[in-house]
Amino acid sequence: MTEWVKVCSMSDLKKGEMLDFDYEGKKILLANINGKVYATDRICTHADADLTTGMLSEEGVTCPLHLSTFNLETGIPQNLPAEVPLKTYNVKIEQNEIYVEVA
Ligand code: FES
Numbered sequence: 383m384t385e386w387v388k389v390c391s392m393s394d395l396k397k398g399e400m401l402d403f404d405y406e407g408k409k410i411l412l413a414n415i416n417g418k419v420y421a422t423d424r425i426c427t428h429a430d431a432d433l434t435t436g437m438l439s440e441e442g443v444t445c446p447l448h449l450s451t452f453n454l455e456t457g458i459p460q461n462l463p464a465e466v467p468l469k470t471y472n473v474k475i476e477q478n479e480i481y482v483e484v485a
Pocket residue numbers: 426427428429430431445446447448449450462463464
């Protein structure tokens with residue numbers, strides 16, 4: 383079963399920023415790239431690094447530990463050592479509030 387969860391308002395997540403959010407054991411990353419909001423799991427699939435402490439760019443988020451960059455639309459790593467995609471979540475904006483669909 384899926385559920386839309388209200389996370390925060392758009393004013394809490396400015397362009398170029400990331401934030402983390404936990405929901406029922408899921409550790410989720412929210413990122414704003416040029417006004418578009420993405421949500422993925424936030425623990426790197428290579429090892430136990432929190433991607434919200436990495437670097438955000440137009441290419442995605444770069445892991446702070448071994449520098450794999452993940453595309454936030456698809457979750458797919460763009461370079462080694464990570465090989466497994468991040469889980470991605472649907473996002474919607476309603477009345478300036480950000481909702482994430484968690485399954
Ligand atoms: S922990 Fe992220 S690339 Fe190694």
